[in-house]
Amino acid sequence: MEEQSVPTPENRPQVLLVDDEEPILNSLRRLLRGQPYDVLLANSGARALEILAQQPVDLVMSDARMPNMDGATLLARIHEAYPSTVRIMLTGYADPSAIIKAINEGRIHRYISKPWNDEEMLLTLRQALEHQHLERERQRLEQLIRLQNEKLKTLNGNLEKRVAARTAELQQTADMLDLAYEELKRSYVTGTEVFSLLANLRLPPAKQTNRQIIELMRACCRHFGLDEAASRDLTMAAALYNVGKLSWTDSMMVTPSDLLHHVERERYRAYPKQSESVLMALDPMKDAARLILHHQEHWDGGGFPDRLRGEAIPFGSRLLKLAVDFVELQRGLILERQMNSDEALLYLRQYAGRLYDPGLIEDFILVCAQVMNDVVLADPAVKVLSTRELAAGMVLARNLNADNGMLLLNAGKVLSGPLVDKLIAFEAMEGGQYKVFVKVPEEAGTGLLIQGG
Template sequence: MEEQLNDGLERKSTVLLVDDEESILNSLRRLLRSQPYEILLADSGEKALEILAQRPVDVVMSDARMPGMDGATLLAHVHQRYPSTLRILLTGYADMTLIAKAINEGQIHRYLSKPWNDDEMLVTLRQALAHHHSEDERQRLQALAREQNEQLRSLNATLEKRVAARTAELQQTADMLDLAYEELKRSYVTGTEVFSLLANLRLPKAKQTNRQIIELIRVYCKTHGLSETDSRDMTMAAALYNIGKLSWTDGMMTAPADLLRHTERDLYRAYPKQSESLLMTLEPMKDAARIILHHQERWDGSGFPDHLRGEAIPLGARWLKLAVDFIELQRGLILERQMNSAEALLFIRKYAGRLYDPDLVEDFVKVCADFLSDVSLSDPTVVVLGTRELAAGMVLVRNLNADNGMLLLNAGKVLSTALVDKLIAFEAMEAGKYSVFVRVPEPAPGHEQAAGLA
């Protein structure tokens, strides 16, 4: 039998033969000479223990009866000190006491009788060494498995920490992206308002509509508690509902719809689709674009572009049509005669169930009442100030527009000293006078009392 060493070389299995009779040792050595074993000889138990203390031995085969230390005692010592070394008892007597001692204390692998059978002796040694090597391999594999399991546990612990850290990092990145995306969507609202007011510069001031429609839709969103997303979509739709009209001639843009010629009327009916087409490529504008597409549909199905009827028309589009018609009737963009706000509301009531959703009309009238009365002024914290009365920390409650209609600051903006200085300079450059609707921040606790004592 052969064993692989760690350095890749091979060594023979080592067999230690112990007997006090030299002739027996010589006979065993001759028998095993042709075998691939390294043979060691000892003529006493004491000598055998000395050899074992100096080098590893795979199998110890000892005579049972020897002077001094008998075989059973020797094998018991071997079992205690070198448990991996296999032990075989060789006895010439049917001495059950020694055999029992060897089995119980020495836990021998086998015992053989004298005189032995050579073939049986060789088979016994081969089996013993095979068992020894398989046991060594089992222990080696167990140790390797324990080591690898420990490495795996350590790796798992490290991996869990790395995964947790990476997950936290990814979550933080995702949160930052969400915030950035929300900020981007809010920026889209401001951007659409700026663009719509720039587009309105093609029209005389008396014909401009977008700013009033935006404010009216904002009042609707606020009074109905719409979500931020729905409010954003409605506001963007109000800002850009007529972007498809920019390809029209100046004369067509200012003419009442009921006076348009046949060819112009076809172009007029195409503007909602044209507006939607311009906006659909912008992901944050898709829902607003759908509202714009259908804002000229009529409750009875006679509208355009798709002749939708009743509740098949998106709710946002039904509300936008009410707001658009209310303002455009007052600007003379629908009928030749310009109406005042009360007349426009009477017109809308008259055509409820034909042009407009009858369930929305009275609600719309209430929203218009809030819009026209400017409920923000009923808030004691809201005041109207000139630019030189403004102070840092005040918050705009209305969009601030220049006299030419350009949006300067959007509602919700917190004023800073630098912004106030810019407004004063811009006002002087325009030779105008701005009325700024702001909410004055409440004084800090104890401030009023301290001021009174002073």
């Protein structure tokens, strides 16, 4: 037999009284008149089961001693068929075995002795029904929670799928934006190079610098293993390092910086700051602008605009300083005399530790050798010596020319003692100072000093 359905909250509780004695039933009915529940009567266990089968009953109070089916047996059957129905046993005599059976098999809520106390009886029934109501409410809430949890699991599952789908969509959008941004940054690099070519039109071809500096910076980035972002910033800085010079007069643009007079020299010292100010408004150019700002700082702290010293100068600015001076020395934009590449590199070596980072000089020379495809510069066995440092057995690595351009000795010539003496005498007669590229034999290589090194 299935458990009876739970009565709806608006129904009054049903209380079933079971006793084979009519006077007892009448007495209980009178006592319970006016209570907030309906009273049903049964004069036997069998009749009680019939009533339970026909309608929901919330509480059964049965006499313990009845013919055919005693109270303990009835309550045990009710517990089995209708476990949610509260069970109370009413006993008029002390029968421990019946009470134990009712407790163990009928799982009774309480037992009440005859004769009973009216107030105690009413209190017991009220508490039993309240307890049952609370228990049913607990069960209802638990069931509601289970249903809500199932709904939440379903909603969470759907939400997770929607979130995953949305996340994938957002990630795809973010990837597309990253690609677009990278493309934009590459476009900025290209744009800066194009602009630098236009800016160079202010200068005669022999004075233009940016194209060669860009190539040197790209080679330096590869040589030092710089990442894409740092390489991009250095390339843009190389392209636009002198954009602050565009407001200068034509004559000032081509005048060596060492020959500028006081007012022009102040304008010259301001050009890194002006270049940075022009570029800072462009977000992708901010890091490149910072490199440009400090590319005229000196390793010993004597540069401008902020007199930074040593490693306080950004690494990219130190590299850019080497490239700018190497090229501008050859274009005659720093000293009155226009140098060749060898002389420019010797100049950089001479001022290592003062103007330039001494730790970068030799690496920069290797980069220059690669860019210019100059095997001599790339050969570590080649030294640059003064005539008084020459010794017999050394081999010329380059042609040696006098200051007037006359060829003195061909590359590959093996020097002898008398030939070295003649070179020293000819140098003194001309009043010049030769820089001689030689290969030094291994046994003679130790102890030699490199001019300007």
